[in-house]
Amino acid sequence: MNPNQNKTDLGALIPASRFSTELRILNSRFIATIAPAFSVSEAKTFIREIRHLYADASHNVPVYQIGSGSTIIAHSSDNGEPSGTAGRPALAVLAGSGLGDAVMVITRYFGGTKLGTGGLVKAYSESARSVIQAVPKAKKVIVNRCQITGPYNLYEQIVRTLKKAGGNIDHEEFAEQVIINFSIPCSAYDMLSEQITNFTKGQIPVLIIAKGQIAIIPIN
Numbered sequence: 001m002n003p004n005q006n007k008t009d010l011g012a013l014i015p016a017s018r019f020s021t022e023l024r025i026l027n028s029r030f031i032a033t034i035a036p037a038f039s040v041s042e043a044k045t046f047i048r049e050i051r052h053l054y055a056d057a058s059h060n061v062p063v064y065q066i067g068s069g070s071t072i073i074a075h076s077s078d079n080g081e082p083s084g085t086a087g088r089p090a091l092a093v094l095a096g097s098g099l100g101d102a103v104m105v106i107t108r109y110f111g112g113t114k115l116g117t118g119g120l121v122k123a124y125s126e127s128a129r130s131v132i133q134a135v136p137k138a139k140k141v142i143v144n145r146c147q148i149t150g151p152y153n154l155y156e157q158i159v160r161t162l163k164k165a166g167g168n169i170d171h172e173e174f175a176e177q178v179i180i181n182f183s184i185p186c187s188a189y190d191m192l193s194e195q196i197t198n199f200t201k202g203q204i205p206v207l208i209i210a211k212g213q214i215a216i217i218p219i220n
Contacts, residue, residue: 014101016138016218021131025123027111031057032131034104036138038214040066040073043103050105058110061124063091064103072100081108085120093128101140104128138216143183145170145210151177154200161199165192168215183215 018035033050037043043064051060063076074095076087090106106127115123146167150158155178159169162180165188173179184192193206 012100012140013098013137013219014140014216015099016136016216019131019135021127021134023123023127023130024111025126026113026115026119028058028113028115028123029107029109029111030123030127031107031109032104032127033107034102034131034135036101036216037064037066037103038101038140040064040075043075046103047105050107054107057107059086059106059108061086061090061106061108062103063087063094063105063128065091065094065100067100081120081124082117085117086124089121089125090128093125093132097132099132099137104131136218138218141215141217142186143168143213143215144186144189144208145181145183145213146189147207147209148180148182148196148204149177150180150200150204154204157199158196158204161195162192165195167192168217181209183213186212 015034015036018033020031020033023030031054035046037046043066047062054060059079059081061077061079061081064074066073074091076091078084078086078088086106090104094102094104106124148158158180162169162182162184165184167182167184167188169180169182171181189208196204196206
């Protein structure tokens, strides 16, 4: 795992993927885009991408909250809007949402009508609330990336066993033998390895390709 990534509060809700919503308020367009981010570096990269995508916009207001619970790194900017009318209210909505490891940029295309201080606070708050409510949610889990290579006659039993243990298949290759690449929560790896060893009589090892990786598990 990257040492700069947040390691706390596993299982907290996060955005499952990049997601956008759009509101029109007094002729201004407000496009709110949210995404998961596990470090300040990832958040800053996302903010740069959105600013490049909407380079012709009047404002691109960034906020992020890395981590959740007792360990949070938070940031906001008004990006040229009057002080305290954009970034701060958007961050307040994000902070109160229960989402962690999230970065959001609210893009505004000015429509010719000034909203005033109160109107801006309301508009940016509503934009943040809209995308946070609509984005698919997920949980962050620390996993081992693993690989099993075995004969076709054991394929179904292997798959049933790893799924029952909480594993998720990432890729399969059907050659002379079946090669299964999968992710398994670190806490379940030992149990899975023991089960595979038992029913294959020790002939099929569960190889760890990478330890302690962050995985995003969507919530249905």
